[in-house]
Structure formats: C-alpha cells, structure tokens
Amino acid sequence: MTHPSRQGITVRAAAKINLHLGVGAPREDGFHPLDTVYQAVSLYDDLTAYAADDWSLSTTVADHLGAVELPGPGDNVVDQVAALLCATGCADGCTPRAHVEVSKTIPVAGGMAGGSADAAAALVALDRLWDLQTPDEQLLALAAQLGSDIPFSLVGGTARGLGRGEVVTPIDDTGNWSWVVVPDAGGLSTPAVYRHYDVLFPDASPEPASAQPLLTALTSGDPFALAAALHNDLEAAAVDLRPDLGELLARGEMEGALRGLVSGSGPTCVFLCDSAEAARDVASSLSSVRPVVLTAHGPVSGAHVVDTSPFPEN
C-alpha cells in the first residue's frame, strides 16, 4: 500500500431518531411518501480521510455493537460517496484517492441512520480533502441521490423531512431532550419493514400523517407534551416482525420513561425521559433486561469537521 499523508480530516456525524414518522402508500417508484421530523442525537460515527495514492477503507466498530457485518469494498456507502464525488466534482472524472477510516458507535441496521451518517461524513471529509468546494446545495443533492436519510445527516439538529425523507427543512428546536437508546443485536432491514407496513396497511392513505401536532409539542419545550405527540407509523410493522420490541417498549415506560418508541424502521428502541438524570435511572433499570443500554441527548449538529488527526503508527 502507498504511504498516506499523516494529516487527516475527521468528520463526526450523529445518529437520528424520527420524532414523527408519517408514512403514506407507496409511490410509483416504490418509495413511500413521508412527513417526518428527524432529531440528531449524541451517538456518533467518526470518519477520517487521509490523502493517499490509491483508495482504501477500513472500519472499526465499538464493542457495544457486537459482531456486525458491514458491506465489503465497493458496496459500502463510503465507497459510493467517493465514486459519486469524483464523477461529479472533477472535470476529468478523477479516480478516488484516499485512505478512509470509519469508527462506528451508531447501531448498524438499527433505524438510526448509521450508514447515512457515514455517507454524510464522507461527503464533507472527501470534499475538503480533494478541495472540491462543492456548494452546500449540491452536497445536499448528492446526498439525496445516495439515500433518503443522508441529507438530514448533513443538516442535523431537528428538521422536517418530506418527499421520501430527502427534502429537509431545519426546525427551530430550543429543547434539550433526554433519551435512552436500546440497540438490538439483530438488525432489521429497512425495505423489509416498509414491505411489511404495506402488508399490514394495504389501504394506507397516499398522504402521510402530518407532523404538525409533533411540531406544536416541540415548540412547547415540555417533554410530557413531546412524549404524547411522538408517532411512528413503522412501529406496528417492526413490532409485528419482532414482538419482543413491544415488551421492551412497555418495560421502559414501566421503569419511568415518558414514552418508548421504535426508532425509524427499528429495531433500536428509544425512550424519552423528563431529564438527563431520569434517563440515567431508566437506563440503569433496563440494563437488567438488555445487554446494551445507552443514554443520549438531542438535538446535536449534523456532519462537521472536528479534528485533524495524525495517521496511526504501525
């Protein structure tokens, strides 16, 4: 392998929760129209890009994620970002040249947009490494080409998502919301959960349920109001595929959470609590029934440069 430069660009990108996920009947292209409210929460993947003479990607996974399988070379979303940036950003369609390291703490296939976080981080890091100076609007358009959740991973904070989720508008959210996050070793496939939703709800309206009640609750700043407004149309499908998730949601609420919710397409479950201290208590109680229980807060920033790291010594 060629020896990469010792200067790297590190970008941090956050996991997401859908505070509201309204899902309409599938469109002609197979995607479901959404009215969703995303919130970025304080679980992060870090991606570092180093200058190099060729292309390589390595991934390390936090112990709490267990043994997870990530797509191999060429299929990882980071490879796809590099190819797309080269195809669109370089006049001569350059060959990707970089060494990229991804350090994952976001659950994989967990409904928290970990792959989207890595894609957003790669867009920001490689754009800077290759000095492409892609305008924000164009980065968002590239993100939307790669996946419905990726534009939000760039934007972060709290935001409404329309279309198939890729049309993102930031929402003013002055709250500091406290969450318990319970990942699951199993993973659920997003397309499989959408397909199961179609089976369970063959007469779903083409219009997704409006996020307006959630947005009103968010403005109040009151965690009780927010808890009452949390809504996920994919929850019934995820729980039907994995009935144990229903038991976990009930257990978390019994232990003091204001509300439990499947995160996106699952299987991660999240619990809104009325303070950081309450979240720690609920997390401690749920630790007796689940091996990994985390706490998090939101909203936090979208993908951003955090550090210039030295290349690790061999």
Ligand SMILES: C[C@@](CO)(OP(=O)(O)O)[C@H](O)COP(=O)(O)OP(=O)(O)OC[C@H]1O[C@@H](n2ccc(N)nc2=O)[C@H](O)[C@@H]1O
């Ligand atoms: C369900 C959500 C909720 O935010 O998140 P996750 O639970 O995956 O994190 C998203 O809609 C996931 O977005 P993302 O994971 O980016 O999906 P994509 O890569 O664009 O699409 C993967 C597949 O999901 C289905 N899909 C996705 C988005 C959408 N609006 N309708 C769909 O039917 C399609 O089968 C598509 O082929």
Ligand SMILES: Nc1ncnc2c1ncn2[C@@H]1O[C@H](COP(=O)(O)OP(=O)(O)O)[C@@H](O)[C@H]1O
């Ligand atoms: N860098 C990556 N990190 C995580 N998952 C990835 C990555 N690249 C591709 N994937 C794949 O993307 C799919 C969705 O994973 P992820 O984004 O973590 O979950 P979800 O869509 O449930 O939020 C999985 O099949 C995963 O293997």
